[in-house]
Amino acid sequence: MKLYRLLSAGLGALALTLSAQAAGGAKHPHPPKEGWAFAGPLGEFDMASVQRGYQVYREVCSSCHSMKLLSYRNLGEPGGPFYDSEYPNANDNPLVKQFAMEDEILSETPDEYGDYQYRPARPSDAFRSPYPNEQAARAANGGAYPPDLSVITKARGHGADGDGANYVYSLLSGYPGFDELQFGEDADGEPFDYYQFDHGDEKGRLVQPIGQYYNPYMAGDVSAYWDGDPRHTPKGGFLAMGPQLMPGRVEYMDGTEATVEQMATDIAQFLQWAGDPKQIARKSLAxxxxxxxxILAILLWFSYQRIWRKIGH
Ligand code: HEC
Known part of the structure; x- marks a missing residue:
């Protein structure tokens, strides 16, 4: 009897999780086609990609997202994308100095009138934040808060190698194309945006709420905006960040072609590095x-054989 009750409770829980998955849920994030250079116990970052990723962060993401746990000097430290053995002290690295200098940050000490002025950043400063505080960030983004990206690959990963990078890569390259967005009018003549789905069982219209963007990799539940079969609601959710990467959005310093895939790969690899700058050092110890x-195991085996040689057992 007890066993039966236990079993039915277990089955009930299973059915619940399964139905929850059927209703909402996001598409499973995946790595870029060529995989990640840093994956596996002996993997190492593709530093050219991490460098390009920093460029994408600076030129695109940093206008909305902070990275408060990083300072400019981290870029030039051993294991960092701009490390140069000629400048063992990252504060002397000319590239690092230049990156810092190009950003203006608020000075910690007031001037003679008691006002805080802006000054060029120094290598030891934390990355410049786009907004002075969360309220300002929300006010500028329609109430949504662009999260700090310092450890986003950890925050959105599930512990497995490259999970968080897969997510960033898939999210940023996974928005439907602009040309897929359609424009309609409701009965009152109010305009609205929607996506027309027509693959397999997914047939219907997904209306995109104002100020929100559909992304199949975003966690959420879009069923309230779906007019097709509820059993085949598209996966994914809405978020307040629109698509950020268009072909040629940055002009790479190293001449690499800036496709959406390329930029998404590079920014994800950069953010993976940022979340764990000591990964290479740790792996190179492995x-x-x-x-x-x-060797220790072999030695132990032989000494064991030697010590017990004369003793019958
Ligand atoms: C115009 C401002 C803006 C820019 C530029 C921008 N974002 Fe965002 N981002 C946001 C906002 C706002 C949110 C919060 C969305 C929400 O919660 O609905 C967000 C959310 C995110 C999230 C979290 C999604 C989640 O799972 O909750 C990630 C990751 C992210 N952005 C990465 C990036 C990257 C990488 C770039 C640069 C390529 C970038 N963003 C550029 C505004 C921006």
């Missing part, structure tokens, strides 16, 4: 540690 353990 192989020697492994070799050491193998």
């Amino acid at each position: 192989l020697p540690a492994l070799i050491y353990l193998v």
Whole structure:
């Protein structure tokens, strides 16, 4: 009897989770076609990509998102994208100095009139934030808060290698194209935007609320805006951030063609690095540690054989 009750409770819970998944849920994020250079126990960042990702952050994302846990000097430290062995002290690295200098930040000390003036940033300063506080950030973004991106790949990952980067990559390259958006009018003549779905069982119109953007990788539930079969509601959700990456949105310093995929790959790799700047140092310890353990195991085996040689067991 007890067992039966336990079983039915378990089945009930399972059915609930399954139906919850059917109703909402987002498309499963995936890595770029060529995979991640940093994946696997011996993986290393593709530093050219991390450098380009910094350019994307600076020229696109940094107008809305802060990265408060990073300072300019981190870019030039060992394991950083602009590390240069000629400048072991990142504060002396000319590129790092230049990146810092191009950003104006509010000075900590008031001037002779008691006002706070802007000054060029120094390598030791944290990355410049686009807004002085959360209220200002929300006010500028229709009430939504652009989250700090310092550890976003950790925050949106589930612990597996590259999870968070997959998410950033998929989200940023996964918006439907602008040309897919259609314009309609409701009975009162009010205009509205919608996407027409017509693949397999997903047939219907998904209306996009004003100030919100549909993205299949965003967590959420769009069923209230879907006029097709409720069992085939499109996956994904709405968010207040519109598509950010259009082809050629940045002009890469290294001449790489700035396709949407390329920029999404680079910014995701940069954010992965930013969330774990010491990853390379940690991984480069893994192989020697492994070799050491193998040799130790062999030695132990032989000494065991030697010590117990004369003793019958
Ligand atoms: C015009 C301002 C703006 C720009 C530019 C911008 N974002 Fe956003 N971003 C937002 C806002 C606002 C949100 C919050 C959306 C919400 O919660 O509905 C957001 C949310 C996000 C999220 C979190 C999504 C989630 O899971 O909650 C990520 C990741 C993100 N942005 C990455 C980026 C990256 C990377 C760039 C640069 C390529 C970028 N954003 C450029 C405004 C912006």
